[in-house]
Amino acid sequence: xxxxxxxxxxxxxxxxxxxxxxxxxxxxxxxxxxxxxxxxxxxxxxxxxxxxxxxxxxxxxxxxxxxxxxxxxxxxxxxxxxxxxxxxxxxxxxxxxxxxxxxxxxxxxxxxxxxxxx
Amino acid sequence: xxxxxxxxxxxxxxxxxxxxxxxxxxxxxxxxxxxxxxxxxxxxxxxxxxxxxxxxxxxxxxxxxxxxxxxxxxxxxxxxxxxxxxxxxxxxxxxxxxxxxxxxxxxxx
Numbered sequence: 001x002x003x004x005x006x007x008x009x010x011x012x013x014x015x016x017x018x019x020x021x022x023x024x025x026x027x028x029x030x031x032x033x034x035x036x037x038x039x040x041x042x043x044x045x046x047x048x049x050x051x052x053x054x055x056x057x058x059x060x061x062x063x064x065x066x067x068x069x070x071x072x073x074x075x076x077x078x079x080x081x082x083x084x085x086x087x088x089x090x091x092x093x094x095x096x097x098x099x100x101x102x103x104x105x106x107x108x109x110x111x112x113x114x115x116x117x118x
Numbered sequence: 119x120x121x122x123x124x125x126x127x128x129x130x131x132x133x134x135x136x137x138x139x140x141x142x143x144x145x146x147x148x149x150x151x152x153x154x155x156x157x158x159x160x161x162x163x164x165x166x167x168x169x170x171x172x173x174x175x176x177x178x179x180x181x182x183x184x185x186x187x188x189x190x191x192x193x194x195x196x197x198x199x200x201x202x203x204x205x206x207x208x209x210x211x212x213x214x215x216x217x218x219x220x221x222x223x224x225x226x227x
Contacts, residue, residue, distance in 0.1 A: 035216075045156075045164065045207055047216040058214050094163055103152035103211040106175065108163035 002027035004095050004109035012089075012116050018082040022095030022109055029053055029076045033098040035105060036069065036080045038091035046091075050098065051078060085116045121217035122147065122208055129225040135196040138222045140208030141189060148189040152211035155184055155193045158221075159204045167206075168193060200226050 008020035022034070035050040049069040051057040059067050063082065071078040082089055092113050096105040123141040130136040140147065140155075147153055153171050156164035166175050168184040171191065181202075184193045191210075195202055203226045208219040 044220040045209070045218040047209075047218065060215055102169070103150070103216075104154035104166060104169040104209070105156075105164075106166050106169075108165075110163050 002097065002107050004097065004107060006093060006095050006109045006112040008093075008112060008114065010113055010115060012085055012114060013118050014086055014116055015084055018080075018085050018089060018114055018116070020080045020093055020095075020112065020114070022078050022080075024076045024078075024097075029071065029073055029078065031100060033100065034069075034071065034078045035096045035098060036067075037094045037096055037105070037108075039094070039111070040088075040091045048082075048093075049080065087116050090114065090116045122210060122219035124206075124208060124219035124222045126220070127223045127225065129227055130198045131227045132198050132200065134198050135194060136198060136224065138193045138195075138206055138208075138224070140191040140193070140210075140219050142191070142210055142217070143189055146189075146210040146212035146217055147186065147191050150211050151186070153184075153186055153191040154209045155182075155191075156207045156209065157204045158207065164207060195224070198226050202226055 003025045005023045012018045030053045036048040049059045051069045066083050068081045092111040094111045095109045097107040151171050155168040157167050158164045171186045172184045181196045205221045207221045
């Protein structure tokens with residue numbers, strides 16, 4: 001069974017860049033879509049971005065081009081960078097998997113809390 | 119403000135049935151049969167409970183059922199059990215992105 005594990009700094013300063021990595025184990029990163037989804041403290045879920053293992057990507061317009069998602073198939077990892085962060089980017093960030101031609105997320109990581117604060 | 123509207127909370131006694139609504143628009147819930155529901159226990163990742171409006175993944179109890187009418191989707195949990203107490207989120211695909219509801223906290227009395 002596939003497992004996803006997020007990793008990255010838990011604290012980022014305002015105006016700097018948030019960087020997270022999701023490591024996929026128990027299965028190949030190929031042939032699937034991979035997403036980042038975040039949850040602000042005490043609030044709902046917000047889809048951030050996805051990429052296909054071939055490198056095609058799409059982003060939530062709400063992030064206004066601040067986000068970049070990328071993949072390293074040799075390491076079975078994909079990553080998220082969000083630049084110019086503010087307190088509003090404080091959230092638990094989840095990585096999640098979506099099967100080709102499916103429109104739901106069937107496997108999720110446990111999530112990692114990122115706090116934006118000076 | 120979330121893209122999809124859910125009640126903030128619902129409650130029910132063990133054995134009863136409850137329904138959680140999820141209201142979207144003609145561009146998301148009404149436009150696609152790609153509504154999914156997730157259960158989130160405290161401190162845990164969301165778990166897929168229903169996909170494509172009314173399909174249950176393997177391993178999800180038959181007590182969970184769902185439907186859609188127009189721009190409103192619904193999740194029904196029958197025979198409530200204490201273990202069902204959690205936050206529930208709906209989600210819909212729309213124009214190459216995904217939108218979620220604000221979540222509904224289910225309390226089993």
